[in-house]
Amino acid sequence: MTAPPNALSEAPGGSAASLGDLVSQPYRYGFVTDIETEKIAKGLDEDVVRLISAKKKEPAFLLDFRLRAFRHWQKLEEPDWATLKYPKIDYQNIIYYAAPKQQQDKKASLDEVDPKLLETFEKLGIPLSEQKRLSNVAVDAVFDSVSIATTYKEKLAEDGVIFCSFTEAVEEHPELIERYLGTVVPSNDNYFAALNSAVFSDGSFVLIPKGVACPMDLSTYFRINSGDTGQFERTLIVAEEGASVSYLEGCTAPMFDTNQLHAAVVELVALDDASIKYSTVQNWYAGDENGKGGIYNFVTKRGQCRGERSHISWTQVETGSAITWKYPSCVLQGADSVGEFYSVALTNHRQQADTGSKMIHVGPRTRSTIVSKGISAGHSSNSYRGLVQMGPKAVGARNFSQCDSMLIGDQAAANTYPYIRSQQPDAAIEHEASTCRISEDQLFYLQSRGIGFEEAVSMMVSGFCRDVFNQLPMEFAAEADKLLALKLEGSVG
Amino acid sequence: MILPDAELLLQIVDLHARVDDQPILKGVNLEIRAGEIHAVMGRNGSGKSTLSKVLAGHPSYRVTGGSVLFRGEDLLALPPEQRARIGVFLGFQYPVEIPGVSNLEFLRVATNARRLERGEEELDTFSFEDLVHERLQVVQMDPAFLARSVNEGFSGGEKKRNEILQMALLEPLLAILDETDSGLDIDALRIVAGGVNHLATAANATLLITHYQRLLDVITPDFVHVMAAGRILRTGGKELALELEQRGYDWVDQELADQELANQGAPALGVV
Amino acid sequence: MVLASPVSNLHSAWASRLLEGLPAVTGDLAELQRRGRAALAATPLPQQHQEDWRFTDLSPLTALTPRWRKACPELPSDLPAPAPGTLRLWLDGRGDPLAGVVLPAGLTPLSPAELDGALGHSLAAVGCEHHWPVQFNHATAGRCLALRVSGPEPISLELVSAASQPESLLPLRLLLLLEEQAELELSQVLLGSGSSLTSLVLEAHLGRGARLRHAVIALGEAPACLLGHLAVEQESESRYQLSTASRGWALARLEPRISQLSGAAHTQLTGLQLAEERQVAVTHSWVRFEGPDGSLEQLHKAIADGQGRSVFNGAVRVPRAAQRTNASQLSRNLLLSPQARIDTKPELEIVADDVRCAHGATVSRLQLDQLFYLQSRGIDVELAANLLKRGFCAEALQQLPTAAANWRPLERLLRQGSPLGELP
């Protein structure tokens, strides 16, 4: 038998130099924390919605919000337009609320937090205790349905910055929640947003007051621990006039051979001259190489550039989840506002990702940029789905989109579905897309300079993603690079 | 050539202009008479192309002050095409490509628009082809370029030759040539410069924007202007260009700083 | 369970009104007619919640009340003379276009048995036999012009049709079998005016090494509508070159669908559509590579002016078998009026790693710098804009067969008023 013409395609076993033989690295965050958890019974009905609200001692407006969402959700059908294949989700077989026993009320001090929880986060690389915590990032740590700790709250408060769990925000700043909740992603926006609006349990709330540049990066770390629980968190970030913030989101989950549902909603509001930079490194458990287990990630993320000259930037590195369904979007309402979307989505084995962005240009001279890099390996499927829309009033608006896919192996799928609509002659849209693979010539060139095969591949992949990584905060960029290299191991070949 | 009683073609007074709300031209003054050849030099970004585009009427540039008269008429009040028709020609630093529009047809339509303005008859396709072939000689350009789309796929030098061909056809009174020499090989430079000399008469004038003495060796300027920070900082004869070639632009900074100081002493008009 | 909306009630009334007036099924296509009518009775009109019809506003179609009446009594007298060496056939949707015609060597009509074997083959291969416009054509077409093309000599064929009678219907059904190495230039001219509806379904099978240069010049005048499906199968080493140009219809929807049966073929698609006034111009193209080494070069251009709407959906499918596919697609759109609208959606599905696929899309008005360049040479804005529009269109009409070029489509697309008017 002669060697296959393409060393990257499924190689016969044993060839040391084939990409396929890079070992499949086990998922590093797949452990389960053994902790006593309070769970409500499986299933979803109006009583469950009321129960969640009661557990959180919520004001009436919030219960109303949940009930309206729930009633609407019941009328909706699960969307099927994405190119995703998965067995029907049984929404009655999910637990909608789970919290560590000790954690019924948020502890005033970290000392009171169950050490097992602190240990969990430490293992995840997110130490929370005073001595060890990250020096330049404030963290809200969410474990299953609840936030267990938020660091640097007091320090941030000195600048008037509010950073706390959603539950605390409801208690302490109900007027802000009432003013902003659901104004960017209405409770009836789509199937999963409606579900989230009905049953969301916790999440983070951020408000950066007028004129304040947030003194440190803010971060929420989501950990799903229990095997039969859905996670439905909600993030709301408001940047008032002239304020700015950089926000990071990370996520992991243990390895179960069942699927867990994660349906989050993120709402961003930027007023005049405000700027929000939202970065995600998503590393939920992706299932095994046969597609068993993994998180179903159905997320609605939307930012509204409400004010003039406001700026919202989404950066995401999506490497985990069995299924990703996610379209971080910007509604560019204020004149001269700017929206950005930078994305790397990597799928391997049986993962499926359907992700992209929507840029809705409403106001004049609004500008947007989309840079999407999809890498598909194994038997995975990776789709870019996006919308760029120039409304009738978007005089002088501009969009540029660049969507590139890289295919590794001949079993993976890369799809591109950009929707482009313009109703404004004085607006310009430019979209480019290309598909490529790691070229053997380039690989050979690197190898002939003494660079090892694996390293050469990961250099090429990270080169492919460079434009996106450049947008990440520095610590994140390095992590993302490593993550990608890890994820790719065992894929190429 | 400097002629004592020559007609005043162009008179720029205290011209201010902005692009994207950013002031670029900050008080340009310049007079050009028939028969004269002017050279404008200056650092990258000093505003030379901006001046040329403002004169040609590019819509992205907003005039915020000052005046420009062409043969006594308010040039700034005219749409770009009318400026071309009355004899103002801009040879672009970066001529755009227009796919699908035939070069020949474009040249014919443009030439006829200028002829009509001058009270001459429009040329039919055949007489125009004769004229084009005659003018092609001026720039020694291959007639094959006529059949292609305007500038599409032309090399840098070919685009510049096409600009001079247009100038030869339109016979402007004032030709503004923005770095027509850059990107030309040695032969092409000679040909293009020869073309410009060939077209220069006592009735018209040329404003050359250039960075290099080598063009001015072939086309001798009557005046050399140095632009800096949106103004004409200094004007001299052809020796000034030689001096610049030797000394570079460092002295410009000193001079600008001096002016800054002087200005602080005497606040600008209108500032109370 | 979705309740029948007023819209869908209206639509089923539209279809049943049409079906009631149709004559009994007869002739070679009887079986197809029977199936088409049954399908039409059972399927509602396409609706905008269906992905494929999302951007197609069907109201110009439902505003028509097509009936079974002859769309054009006779050959119009003011057609341009046929190009030398070209066989012109007149299609009126009823009579035999071949009656009294001497076919050139290499062109033979299919026998009823051959027709029976071939009908629907290409439609199935490109997966559109159940599309509503195809079923509509099947329900109404009583005749199929079916030709076999063979032999080494290139053949030039021109098919002209005109629908002009009020409330009329012109169903056109064509089938072409190009044998190995056969070469055909096919120029189709579709004219439509008044409240007429033209429905076209063409199937073509290109044998190994065969070449088909195909032009569809569709010139209409609202309220006339046009629905056209072009289903093409390509064997390896064949070349299919399609140029479409449409203007003036209240609704024109063209769907070229191509399957490279075992790859290694070349497909070139060039489209140009204008949507002005309240017109809707739609192109949905679909190309699938079933084998390696195929190539696609696609350029689609559209201009939307007035309150016109232009829609382009360009699907490219590259399955695992299609290694070394080279596909490029470009959608270029000019939006010239604030009431007009452009929707464009390239879609690429790839499951093969060694491929080169690229697509691009742009939407803008005329380029300011280009306009200025022309103006700076003394050309007034209006003329400059027209030159640029002409340049924009000309690029898409470069490779027409002579017979199609004879109709001077560029002039017809750019002239003031209807594209059907007299040219100077």
Ligand SMILES: Nc1ncnc2c1ncn2[C@@H]1O[C@H](COP(=O)(O)OP(=O)(O)OP(=O)(O)O)[C@@H](O)[C@H]1O
């Ligand atoms: N459209 C524009 N948008 C923003 N800035 C511009 C624009 N056009 C010009 N400028 C800026 O104005 C300044 C002057 O530019 P200009 O092109 O006139 O310089 P120049 O003297 O011709 O330089 P060069 O010698 O490099 O050709 C530069 O700083 C340039 O960046």
Ligand SMILES: [Mg+2]
């Ligand atoms: Mg310049």
